[in-house]
Amino acid sequence: MSSGDLEVRQLRYFVAVAEELHFGRAAARLGMAQPPLSRSIRELERQLGVTLFERTTRQVRLTAAGEVLLRDARTALEAVTAAAHRARQAGSASPRLRIALKADVDGGLLPQILHTYGADGASLPSELVLGGFGEQPQALRDGIADVGLVLCPFDGRGLDSEPLLTEPVLVALATADPLTARTRLSLADLAGRKLPGGSPASHGRPVERPSRTEAEWPASNLSEIFSLVETGSVVFFAPASVARRYPRPGIAYRPVSDLPDATLAVAWPQEARSPAVAAFVRAACAVAAAGHARTEALLQSPTP
Amino acid sequence: MSSGDLEVRQLRYFVAVAEELHFGRAAARLGMAQPPLSRSIRELERQLGVTLFERTTRQVRLTAAGEVLLRDARTALEAVTAAAHRARQAGSASPRLRIALKADVDGGLLPQILHTYGADGASLPSELVLGGFGEQPQALRDGIADVGLVLCPFDGRGLDSEPLLTEPVLVALATADPLTARTRLSLADLAGRKLPGGSPASHGRPVERPSRTEAEWPASNLSEIFSLVETGSVVFFAPASVARRYPRPGIAYRPVSDLPDATLAVAWPQEARSPAVAAFVRAACAVAAAGHARTEALLQSPTP
DNA sequence: GCCATTGATACCCTGGTGGTATGAGTTCGG
DNA sequence: CCGAACTCATACCACCAGGGTATCAATGGC
Numbered sequence: 001m002s003s004g005d006l007e008v009r010q011l012r013y014f015v016a017v018a019e020e021l022h023f024g025r026a027a028a029r030l031g032m033a034q035p036p037l038s039r040s041i042r043e044l045e046r047q048l049g050v051t052l053f054e055r056t057t058r059q060v061r062l063t064a065a066g067e068v069l070l071r072d073a074r075t076a077l078e079a080v081t082a083a084a085h086r087a088r089q090a091g092s093a094s095p096r097l098r099i100a101l102k103a104d105v106d107g108g109l110l111p112q113i114l115h116t117y118g119a120d121g122a123s124l125p126s127e128l129v130l131g132g133f134g135e136q137p138q139a140l141r142d143g144i145a146d147v148g149l150v151l152c153p154f155d156g157r158g159l160d161s162e163p164l165l166t167e168p169v170l171v172a173l174a175t176a177d178p179l180t181a182r183t184r185l186s187l188a189d190l191a192g193r194k195l196p197g198g199s200p201a202s203h204g205r206p207v208e209r210p211s212r213t214e215a216e217w218p219a220s221n222l223s224e225i226f227s228l229v230e231t232g233s234v235v236f237f238a239p240a241s242v243a244r245r246y247p248r249p250g251i252a253y254r255p256v257s258d259l260p261d262a263t264l265a266v267a268w269p270q271e272a273r274s275p276a277v278a279a280f281v282r283a284a285c286a287v288a289a290a291g292h293a294r295t296e297a298l299l300q301s302p303t304p
Numbered sequence: 305m306s307s308g309d310l311e312v313r314q315l316r317y318f319v320a321v322a323e324e325l326h327f328g329r330a331a332a333r334l335g336m337a338q339p340p341l342s343r344s345i346r347e348l349e350r351q352l353g354v355t356l357f358e359r360t361t362r363q364v365r366l367t368a369a370g371e372v373l374l375r376d377a378r379t380a381l382e383a384v385t386a387a388a389h390r391a392r393q394a395g396s397a398s399p400r401l402r403i404a405l406k407a408d409v410d411g412g413l414l415p416q417i418l419h420t421y422g423a424d425g426a427s428l429p430s431e432l433v434l435g436g437f438g439e440q441p442q443a444l445r446d447g448i449a450d451v452g453l454v455l456c457p458f459d460g461r462g463l464d465s466e467p468l469l470t471e472p473v474l475v476a477l478a479t480a481d482p483l484t485a486r487t488r489l490s491l492a493d494l495a496g497r498k499l500p501g502g503s504p505a506s507h508g509r510p511v512e513r514p515s516r517t518e519a520e521w522p523a524s525n526l527s528e529i530f531s532l533v534e535t536g537s538v539v540f541f542a543p544a545s546v547a548r549r550y551p552r553p554g555i556a557y558r559p560v561s562d563l564p565d566a567t568l569a570v571a572w573p574q575e576a577r578s579p580a581v582a583a584f585v586r587a588a589c590a591v592a593a594a595g596h597a598r599t600e601a602l603l604q605s606p607t608p
Numbered sequence: 609g610c611c612a613t614t615g616a617t618a619c620c621c622t623g624g625t626g627g628t629a630t631g632a633g634t635t636c637g638g
Numbered sequence: 639c640c641g642a643a644c645t646c647a648t649a650c651c652a653c654c655a656g657g658g659t660a661t662c663a664a665t666g667g668c
Binding site (some may be wrong): 337340341343361 | 656657658659660663664665666
């Protein structure tokens, strides 16, 4: 037995094959030829003493053990890449707090949060890490960012989080859309409308892992999405704070009665121990609480 | 840059050097020569673009980036070995639920828990994984066990847990000990007495990572410890349920007034999704709740 | 100032890792 | 029923990464 322990390369290969369920495609994705990949998987199975795939010449399927390994291998790979990224960051000449978020999806709190955070003694210079919908948790797990603003629900494996604010979700329609005649819509009204994601309007964000390439998204940023909305080719669900930021003449926003409110949260890796992360979380919670209190006050006393 | 990504071997090497702070000793521990180890660390630093150690010929110190990497590398290595162990287990012909505990430290609940668990439809045959004090959390992180019984407080990184029962801690003394004359003791009374761990009685269990070899523990199991207690060479702190199990004539148990109660908890890896683990946790909580209710009843109605 | 200690450098060599060519089994069309 | 296409496995080869040995160089203690 030369077994001893697994290597990262073996895990990468395994995940590639497990995701493609096809040795040739997996090899292509890995930039290598198929035979060494087959051999490597076989060697992995030998080391583990376990069959990971059931192969026919026409089909490759994961065994139960393979399913288990796929899950654990993914988290192990995340942990390794996170170690690398965090070490690089910690060794850099100018250490920074890297904040992951989707551009404009900050509930309008970001400037205030940054201000409060900057006043904290434990604060480091901050840096924004912008990413697409739902990519923030992965960025945190991979060590690309230290803390993030995310929309609930999100994939919280290995993360801790604290909710900041909850706000209604509006639908953005072209002003020309007949539905704008109504002041309130339901999901049923929107059935069949296309979403920027490309898929028909079922509701909610894509839950599966976003391994798809950017190319599949016809529009990757909100400006482009709202341009599409303006032309009437798609509709788009946006939290109220995002809607406030894009008050275009060609777009109308309407509340959706049966869509749950969107909750913005601050999230960070569970094992995070950095004082800067703690300071940012403190600042975010404080700003959210202040905003909440202000809203409450407005509601309580309509005539101040 | 041939960097791309880290390899497990590099992380193992780094952790060894970071723990030993000495290339020669680290190399010996890894079963290899010193020069390739030095070269490997240098290559790692080059890949990361970060200095991990400050070396003089007389001293090796971790840099800040090194500290960060040490923490993350440990968790990454845990994740990798866990993946291997869990895959092996999942692929075995007779899958089992592996329960980690320290022998006899189960609050007397284990038989009942196993009985209840066995009646659950989702249950698998169970297997006990016995380990020393505080080794259970590590066993769970390394994928050696699926669920465990642990004493609080414990190193809960990556684990979820549920408390089961809380009971007072007694001190075990030789019957010949003059302190047995008193019915109640405080920690101050025991100052200076030796504990089985070898260190003087400060109180509590060793908190640092138990990487020490078994040889450092003069007694590795409770039978041996209680033999030492009988001879008067050490005293020993034991939860009441453990004391009940060793009612030896040569040993007297006394409550310790200023020692916090011991809490037994059931713990499992956060990412665990197995129905068998869920069934065991359910069973453990149910049995604990039942026992708790029984105790309450006894206290409420002293004359039934 | 000499010596012991310890990390770095130089060099060699083995084995693992990847490439190419090809075989073998399965499925589908005719 | 046969052949073509597809796909995974096997055989064999080549390269270099990773480990070993010998040695140097720098530092600190006596």
